[in-house]
Amino acid sequence: MSTVAPRDDIVAEREPSVGGARTWLRRVNPAAKLLAALIMAFGLLVVVDPVTGGVALAAGLALVPFSGVGRRTLLLVGVPFLVMGLSSGVVNLLFGEEGALGALGAAIRVMAIALPGVLAGVTTDPTDLADALVQRLRVPERPALGALAALRLVPLLAGQWRTLTLARRARGLDAGGNPVTAAAIFAGKVFALLVRSIRTGTLLATAMEARAFGTGPRTQARNSPWGNGDTAVVAGAVLVVAAAHGTSLAVGTWTPLFG
Amino acid sequence: MPDPSQGARVELAGWGWRHSGRREWALRGVDLTIEPGERVLLLGASGAGKSTLLHAMAGLTGPERAIDGEQEGSLLVDGEPAAARRGGTGLVAQDPETQLVMARAGDDVAFGPENLGVAREEIWRRVDTALREVGFPYGPQRSTAALSGGEKQRLVVAGALAMRPRLLLLDEPTANLDPEGAWVVRGLVARLAETRGATLVLVEHRVAEVTDLVDRVVVVEPGGGVVADGPPHEVFTRHGADLAARGVWVPGHEPRVALPAAPAGETLLEAVACVLRTPPEPGLGGAGPRTVLESVNETVRSAGATALTGPNGAGKSTLLAALAGLAAPHSGEVRPRGPLAAEDTRPLHRWPARRLARRIGTVFQHAEDQFVTTTVRDELRFAPLRAGMRRAEADVWVTELMERLRLAPLADEHPFTLSGGEKRRLSVATALSSGPAHAPDVLVLDEPTFGQDTRTWRELVELLADLRAQGRAIVMATHDELLLRTLADVELRVGGGRVHRAAPHAREEAR
Numbered sequence: 001m002s003t004v005a006p007r008d009d010i011v012a013e014r015e016p017s018v019g020g021a022r023t024w025l026r027r028v029n030p031a032a033k034l035l036a037a038l039i040m041a042f043g044l045l046v047v048v049d050p051v052t053g054g055v056a057l058a059a060g061l062a063l064v065p066f067s068g069v070g071r072r073t074l075l076l077v078g079v080p081f082l083v084m085g086l087s088s089g090v091v092n093l094l095f096g097e098e099g100a101l102g103a104l105g106a107a108i109r110v111m112a113i114a115l116p117g118v119l120a121g122v123t124t125d126p127t128d129l130a131d132a133l134v135q136r137l138r139v140p141e142r143p144a145l146g147a148l149a150a151l152r153l154v155p156l157l158a159g160q161w162r163t164l165t166l167a168r169r170a171r172g173l174d175a176g177g178n179p180v181t182a183a184a185i186f187a188g189k190v191f192a193l194l195v196r197s198i199r200t201g202t203l204l205a206t207a208m209e210a211r212a213f214g215t216g217p218r219t220q221a222r223n224s225p226w227g228n229g230d231t232a233v234v235a236g237a238v239l240v241v242a243a244a245h246g247t248s249l250a251v252g253t254w255t256p257l258f259g
Numbered sequence: 260m261p262d263p264s265q266g267a268r269v270e271l272a273g274w275g276w277r278h279s280g281r282r283e284w285a286l287r288g289v290d291l292t293i294e295p296g297e298r299v300l301l302l303g304a305s306g307a308g309k310s311t312l313l314h315a316m317a318g319l320t321g322p323e324r325a326i327d328g329e330q331e332g333s334l335l336v337d338g339e340p341a342a343a344r345r346g347g348t349g350l351v352a353q354d355p356e357t358q359l360v361m362a363r364a365g366d367d368v369a370f371g372p373e374n375l376g377v378a379r380e381e382i383w384r385r386v387d388t389a390l391r392e393v394g395f396p397y398g399p400q401r402s403t404a405a406l407s408g409g410e411k412q413r414l415v416v417a418g419a420l421a422m423r424p425r426l427l428l429l430d431e432p433t434a435n436l437d438p439e440g441a442w443v444v445r446g447l448v449a450r451l452a453e454t455r456g457a458t459l460v461l462v463e464h465r466v467a468e469v470t471d472l473v474d475r476v477v478v479v480e481p482g483g484g485v486v487a488d489g490p491p492h493e494v495f496t497r498h499g500a501d502l503a504a505r506g507v508w509v510p511g512h513e514p515r516v517a518l519p520a521a522p523a524g525e526t527l528l529e530a531v532a533c534v535l536r537t538p539p540e541p542g543l544g545g546a547g548p549r550t551v552l553e554s555v556n557e558t559v560r561s562a563g564a565t566a567l568t569g570p571n572g573a574g575k576s577t578l579l580a581a582l583a584g585l586a587a588p589h590s591g592e593v594r595p596r597g598p599l600a601a602e603d604t605r606p607l608h609r610w611p612a613r614r615l616a617r618r619i620g621t622v623f624q625h626a627e628d629q630f631v632t633t634t635v636r637d638e639l640r641f642a643p644l645r646a647g648m649r650r651a652e653a654d655v656w657v658t659e660l661m662e663r664l665r666l667a668p669l670a671d672e673h674p675f676t677l678s679g680g681e682k683r684r685l686s687v688a689t690a691l692s693s694g695p696a697h698a699p700d701v702l703v704l705d706e707p708t709f710g711q712d713t714r715t716w717r718e719l720v721e722l723l724a725d726l727r728a729q730g731r732a733i734v735m736a737t738h739d740e741l742l743l744r745t746l747a748d749v750e751l752r753v754g755g756g757r758v759h760r761a762a763p764h765a766r767e768e769a770r
Contacts, residue, residue: 149360166585167629172616203357206325210350212374221369221382
């Protein structure tokens, strides 16, 4: 049939900038990004010196220009990211036993461990992630698709929370600066939201079952392709970890976590 | 394998269903055979188990299924238990929000065929056909979050069609849509009924709009079985008055109410240069705040009923929240006037909650959102006690209110366990309970008649008209044409970023 859109065209429509270097990271298979982030995190967990973390952090930051992340997202994610790094440094400086170098190491380490995960997160579409988890990492379909569907309910719940807030005011309930009242009102809202979200979740589960979810073996409408580039990303993560450890060993700063 | 282009046969014999944890049967002793290709309208008073029956036909009830409970008798689809034929049955329910599974339109339509194990190329062929069949105006990559209610519901229908169902079950598919969205989806259902061979079972609240689409009407009774069955005309002629008395919306038997006249009013609220914005959406991809209404200058008068109308998303609820003093406008303010200004001259959103509740009562669309205690009686006692009323006095007041809204037998029930109509009556009662002399000066309601049967509808309209005759102001957002014609004195049409005023009778002539 000539009217049927081939799947490749659809992919092209979704990402108009296919092929551009600026969005390269978006096109890497989510499973590869997840694996790479895990390799980086575990590779860096075991050392605490600033050089090992610094090399890995630099490698991670070098990827940011190829992530296709917009300015708004960069700001939204970047600020808490820096705050996290700085606060961990400050805490170590004030209460740690390693002095300024130890504090710097702690700050860099936290950011170096978190950055690959953050990059993987902001460059991955949830649907593509679910596809990759199921098709590449053999995650069971029921939980993967269930979680994906539940993600759609988050904006719905945010709206319901707002309504509950307005409704408390309409009933004449406000804390008036009293923390005990505020806690009680908050608890009431949490309970009401819980009731609503269970109901909403049940409706969604019913709709999924009505569409034959769980009747037997499924097929996949979308392919989650794995190319040489994806293998290279995973290998790259291994190389970065190796290079980071190698550099710090060479300059003599290498410090294991339990040493 | 039965011919897929033909409809399924549904046979129920002595069928009954009891939800787990309930004492009463939702339905019992149902004997019914639906022939392949028949188009059936299922009717009954609210709480008559119509949705339950549809869910059972869809194979969703029973152990290990979405809806748990106890079944008796038999329900067969093409001679097999319904659960075994799940893939051959399509179900479209009320609220599109809780039926879309995927983030992109095409992926969502593909979800059913995927679950049925259809090959990839065939899936996308079906997606393409189904999207065209429902007149979906965008491509398969369209984000489902960016669709209007009517578009979402069309996508839900496409998702059902892509499964190539031989039995299509529609559970009030237009209930949650605005008039325009409802009109489009109704047209789609009519087209499907005509062109498809599938057996069609429809539950619809507003019967008049669908009688032409069906060739058979089946009436079920709460806790019982089939009480009437036949061609629409015959059923309505013979049982119309009886059905209407039980609360069913029957063509030609709509509730007629004689309403008391209202005295002349004065201005109570004035919106001055209000700019209203929607709250930002959560998440990285979420849209920022969006201006929905520019420079609103309107007044609300006592002894009058003001209706806000317009498509969903146009800003009715946002305007309602501002007029009720619940949320601050982005700029401008809602000012109290007349007796309200004597209480506090600050803009409404600056009033302390307790003072606001005494003067302005709000009824939310989902009644549960405004319940803050664990029994019906406490719910009604809550505001008077906080206002400093003595307990004995408050109890007298609460008893009166419960009598008036038929809540007395439910006094010790948990508000969340009430039926839809009971919850609506309780939410109205709570809004009334906070004001002096059993009512605040202004009563603000969001879709007060949504999903109500004719009995609750009539009670609500009479109550609101009484309040108006006592000089209260009523402000309501509504899609209900009958409510608009019956009660509204002023219609504020919300749309295109503006509000404009129309007299409700003028709209009748314009049609």
